[in-house]
Amino acid sequence: QVQLQESGPGLVKASETLSLTCAVSGYSNSSGYYWGWIRQPPGKGLQWIGNINHSGTTYYHTSLKSRVTISLDTSKNQFSLKLSSVTAADTAVYYCARQDRNWGALDYWGQGTLVTVSS
Amino acid sequence: EIVMTQTPLSSPVTLGQPASISCRSSQGLVHSDRNTYLSWLQQRPGQPPRLLIYKISYRFSGVPDRFTGSGAGTDFTLKISRVEAEDVGVYYCMQATQFPYTFGQGTKLEIK
Numbered sequence: 001q002v003q004l005q006e007s008g009p010g011l012v013k014a015s016e017t018l019s020l021t022c023a024v025s026g027y028s029n030s031s032g033y034y035w036g037w038i039r040q041p042p043g044k045g046l047q048w049i050g051n052i053n054h055s056g057t058t059y060y061h062t063s064l065k066s067r068v069t070i071s072l073d074t075s076k077n078q079f080s081l082k083l084s085s086v087t088a089a090d091t092a093v094y095y096c097a098r099q100d101r102n103w104g105a106l107d108y109w110g111q112g113t114l115v116t117v118s119s
Numbered sequence: 120e121i122v123m124t125q126t127p128l129s130s131p132v133t134l135g136q137p138a139s140i141s142c143r144s145s146q147g148l149v150h151s152d153r154n155t156y157l158s159w160l161q162q163r164p165g166q167p168p169r170l171l172i173y174k175i176s177y178r179f180s181g182v183p184d185r186f187t188g189s190g191a192g193t194d195f196t197l198k199i200s201r202v203e204a205e206d207v208g209v210y211y212c213m214q215a216t217q218f219p220y221t222f223g224q225g226t227k228l229e230i231k
Contacts, residue, residue, distance in 0.1 A: 038168075
């Protein structure tokens with residue numbers, strides 16, 4: 001069974017860099033998938049942040065592109081998110097998810113981790 | 120950026136009755152590979168989103184057949200034939216045809 005688990009600090013100071021990792025287990029043949037990050041501010045809807053494929057090609061949301069880096073470590077079966085120069089507006093639950101390339105859908109999600117940006 | 124607009128934003132439904140959620144995209148969602156990457160997700164209270172439907176109408180593994188997706192072009196619908204208590208939550212449509220991927224605002228399904 002495919003499982004994803006986010007980890008990282010729950011509190012980040014304003015202007016610093018948010019760093020999260022997503023550990024993935026229970027799958028094979030990574031070439032058929034993209035690995036993505038989505039966030040959800042408290043009480044609000046979902047925002048796609050970006051994704052990465054098995055070749056390391058990344059796609060980012062236009063509004064976050066200047067601050068986001070997603071990377072993949074296939075040897076550890078994990079991928080990571082870095083978001084620089086954070087502000088209070090970046091406070092959210094951050095989810096990692098797998099996207100099936102053929103379906104174009106986010107089929108497996110992590111439980112999510114709340115990251116609060118403090119001033 | 121493709122804007123996804125859902126209606127209604129809130130839907131009170133009686134148990135055992137049908138429910139319907141509409142999702143409209145600001146541009147057509149047919150990809151150059153001829154697929155339409157429109158999916159529906161359910162988010163129960165306190166839980167991460169869960170995939171229900173992909174490519175307009177394909178039910179994901181384990182999803183009850185009371186959930187049905189339909190539509191084409193810019194207009195899509197999720198229907199629940201008979202609402203059960205476990206269906207309470209927020210439903211999102213999502214397009215993955217064009218970057219950046221975008222979600223609808225969400226429709227809150229609640230029991231009357």
